[in-house]
Amino acid sequence: MAHPVREQQEIQEYEVEVVIGRERVVLRLVALDALMLxxxxxxxxxxxxxTxxxxxxxxxTLSAYITADPYFMQLERHYNVIQEKVGLFLDRRA
Structure with missing residues (x-):
């Protein structure tokens, strides 16, 4: 018996592109059902x-990842927004 495939709902919560010197960093936060990527x-x-x-x-998990980013200082304000959004998401899940 075949089971129906359930589509995951993907919601882009935040995206930013930052140019640092000659490099470009894109941060993207996506909510997928009960998980965040x-x-x-x-x-x-x-x-x-x-990527x-x-x-x-x-x-x-998030804190450990972002503080290890060599561009943390340049991206800190964006990471603060991401931390806020993740906190709200995790609170809703609890």
Whole structure:
């Protein structure tokens, strides 16, 4: 018996692009049903792009990730917005 495939509802909570020197960083926070995904894409001057994605299941997970970012100081205000949105999301889940 085939089970119906349930579509996940994806809601983009936050996205920002910041140019730092000759590099570009894109931060994207997406809510997928009961989970949140944080993506950080770095595009270097030569066009090489690297994307990190983490499931945010607690404030501690997020805090550890963002404070390890070498561009934390340049991105701090955006990370503060992301932390606020994640906190509200996790509170609604509880």
């Amino acid at each position: 944080l993506e950080r894409q770095l595009t270097q001057a030569d066009g090489s792009a690297f 990190h994605s983490i499931w945010v299941d607690s404030g501690a």
